[in-house]
Amino acid sequence: MIGWLRKSTRRGDEASLSEHPEGDVTEEEALLEEEHFGEPVDHEPDDKTVPVPQETGPVLSVREVHRSFPVGAGEIHVLKGINMEVLPGQLVMLKGRSGSGKTTLLNMLGGLDQPSSGEILFRGQPMHELNDDRRTLMRRHDIGFIFQAYALLPLLSAWENVELSLRMAGVPSSEWKQRVAHCLELVGLGKRMFHRPFELSGGEQQRVAIAKAIAHKPKLLLADEPTANLDSQMGAQVMAVFRNIIHTEHMTICMTTHDPTILEVADHVYEMVDGKFIGK
Numbered sequence: 001m002i003g004w005l006r007k008s009t010r011r012g013d014e015a016s017l018s019e020h021p022e023g024d025v026t027e028e029e030a031l032l033e034e035e036h037f038g039e040p041v042d043h044e045p046d047d048k049t050v051p052v053p054q055e056t057g058p059v060l061s062v063r064e065v066h067r068s069f070p071v072g073a074g075e076i077h078v079l080k081g082i083n084m085e086v087l088p089g090q091l092v093m094l095k096g097r098s099g100s101g102k103t104t105l106l107n108m109l110g111g112l113d114q115p116s117s118g119e120i121l122f123r124g125q126p127m128h129e130l131n132d133d134r135r136t137l138m139r140r141h142d143i144g145f146i147f148q149a150y151a152l153l154p155l156l157s158a159w160e161n162v163e164l165s166l167r168m169a170g171v172p173s174s175e176w177k178q179r180v181a182h183c184l185e186l187v188g189l190g191k192r193m194f195h196r197p198f199e200l201s202g203g204e205q206q207r208v209a210i211a212k213a214i215a216h217k218p219k220l221l222l223a224d225e226p227t228a229n230l231d232s233q234m235g236a237q238v239m240a241v242f243r244n245i246i247h248t249e250h251m252t253i254c255m256t257t258h259d260p261t262i263l264e265v266a267d268h269v270y271e272m273v274d275g276k277f278i279g280k
């Protein structure tokens with residue numbers, strides 16, 4: 001996989017900074033330096049100006065989306081007219097070979113990148129019409145991200161990793177305890193809450209990452225190859241957790257995969273070949 005979000009060049013973007021802890025200081029790490037962990041500081045939610053989106057209709061509507069990137073003197077045309085719709089409560093998968101454009105599309109669905117042309121509506125809101133700040137707020141409050149590489153802070157326990165995402169989303173500290181416990185139990189880690197990532201298996205680490213991504217109650221969860229590093233049993237566990245999340249947390253999930261064995265869990269599969277969907 002080409003590092004999801006590594007391609008996003010926008011600095012100060014919490015999702016794009018959170019995937020690759022090595023090297024750059026992530027926004028989460030900066031927050032930890034700024035505030036001593038364990039002494040909660042409430043962040044006032046700064047989203048008072050975010051418009052209230054519609055509660056019915058598709059979560060995502062993608063219309064004729066194209067994306068090109070400049071390369072040398074020319075450009076590479078990666079997405080070539082994508083149309084898709086994701087309905088509330090669906091588990092939608094994007095499948096396709098390496099380089100077909102899945103991650104490029106997922107970045108756009110999460111508002112981390114913009115189409116060269118076409119439009120993406122998130123809960124009826126045209127993302128491309130929002131400025132960077134408003135798009136960031138929308139992401140921070142309504143979208144959760146899960147990465148192939150777990151994106152956990154290694155020195156923090158499972159509990160602290162999940163709590164950190166609540167802190168970052170501006171959730172009042174009075175709500176953290178209950179929500180962290182709920183999310184970790186939901187992903188089946190009720191007995192491993194205080195383990196650090198290196199004390200957990202790959203599948204368990206991915207489930208902490210899921211708990212972290214859903215803690216702030218996003219409407220949409222985006223996952224880039226969430227089972228890629230897992231054996232088939234652990235991959236199946238992750239998919240079972242996704243199903244449970246849709247059922248109990250009323251979220252919608254869109255994910256990429258190479259893995260043909262998990263496709264049957266999806267409500268809808270879009271197959272991407274060379275920047276286009278094929279089939280129905």
Ligand SMILES: Nc1ncnc2c1ncn2[C@@H]1O[C@H](COP(=O)(O)OP(=O)(O)OP(=O)(O)O)[C@@H](O)[C@H]1O
Pocket residue numbers: 001002007069070071076078096097098099100101102103104105
């Ligand atoms: N910022 C960029 N600049 C230039 N080319 C890019 C950029 N981002 C993606 N590409 C190109 O777009 C194509 C699709 O990449 P993308 O990562 O979306 O594929 P993918 O289907 O997710 O592959 P994988 O399964 O390996 O992650 C690749 O040829 C890649 O090199």
